[in-house]
Amino acid sequence: MALMAVREAAVAATDRSRTRVRHWLALLVVGCFAGTAGASVLPEERIDVLYHSYDGGGVKIDGPSVLVRKSIGESVSVSGKYYVDTVSGASIDVEAAGVDVNSAASPYAEERTEYNAGIDYLNDRTLISAGYATSQENDYDAETVSFGITQTFFGDLTTVSLTTSYGDDVIGRNDRPDFEEHLERRRYGLTLTQILRTDLIAAFSYEAVIDEGFLNNAYRQVRYRDSSSARGYSYQPEAYPDTRNSDAFGLRAIYHLPNRRSALRGEYRYFQDNWAIEAHTGELRYTHSHDDNWLFELKLRHYDQTGADFYSDLYDFRDAQNYLARDKEMGPFSSNTIGLGATYNLPRFAIPGFERSSINLYWDHIRFDYEDFRDVRVSPDDYAAGKEPLYQFDANVARFYLSFWF
Secondary structure, eight states: HHHHHHHHHHHHHEEEHHHHHHHHHHHHHHHHHHHOOSSSSOOOEEEEEEEEEEEEEEEEEEEEEEEEEEEEEETTTEEEEEEEEEEEOHHHHHHHHTOOOOSSSSSSEEEEEEEEEEEEEETTTEEEEEEEEEEEETEEEEEEEEEEEEEEEEETEEEEEEEEEEEEEEEEEEEEEEEEEEEEEEEEEEEEEEEEEETEEEEEEEEEEEEEOSSSSSEEEEEEOOOTTTSSSEEEOBBOOOOEEEEEEEEEEEEEEETTSEEEEEEEEEETTTOEEEEEEEEEEEEEEEEETTTEEEEEEEEEOOTTTTBOOBBBBBTTTTBBBBOGGOOEEEEEEEEEEEEEOOOTTOOOOOOOEEEEEEEEEEEEEEEEEEEEOTTTSSSOOSOOOOOEEEEEEEEEEEEEOO
């Protein structure tokens, strides 16, 4: 029983972190591979080869990714992406459970593999896109289909994009082969991009997300006060509602400075859901080109959110309410990011078979501060239950990738 508890603690803790981390990495990788929204045109013919890594909160994630885009004639473009995450480490929850991270039972490692395929069809000023993605790991399988349409108006000064996707996930448990739950995910998006001046572009976006099914983690637990326990609390499984609806609104602007070598990009995003979580994100980027070969970037980002209405770091008693959560990402917290990046464009045809190529390196440092999640790794002799120090940690994210244009 003790060994089983250790294994569940290790899996649960790492799963908490990997969900958040993969969300961050997904956004960063998309940022590496995606361009600025504009007129309805086929994506560039190119190959991107990426290595990404995350190190923070006791968890390490790294792996490669390859994206290939190729046009077929003047109206069709196809793409394929291969993405791998290798997760290892022991987060705060493993350490708090009293696990020896050097023992054979406690180190946690897994690999997640994702495949994507897409097709784009251009008809005059209309771009129609469709995609399919699938990912597998030892206790979670996911499939997603997506569709989008982009139309330009008013001499290509205005672009409207509509997107939708449907996902079907299967959740399991490593220690229970008979455990199986399902989650359905639906997303709907609208983006309006407007060229205001020759040096200024603005965009508005809206996204609605509907999740139905098994939304909590199969391993995760919450803690509640227990006077019979030496540490002053005990654990029980968490319980989430089986539906979650959210809305997000975003504003973005890109301004090219008069020197024509620099640009400022500002973004703001507001998020809310029916679990009472509200989040605000602000980001500012400065890019500067040098000698037509170098591009440098500085990024500042701030994120802040409230907690779900059923979240608590410590409940007063067992089964205190119908829904229970102690995932720190469901509680109130904030993060601050500073990022640096550089791109070097190689001379034309420097690599045989490719017209252009570039070398890219980007690094982000992120500080997480949790307002209602306590570091229970401290001794109960020094801190009473619910009085432990608040948890915080730093993380580093690196992306190195090569791009090749046909």
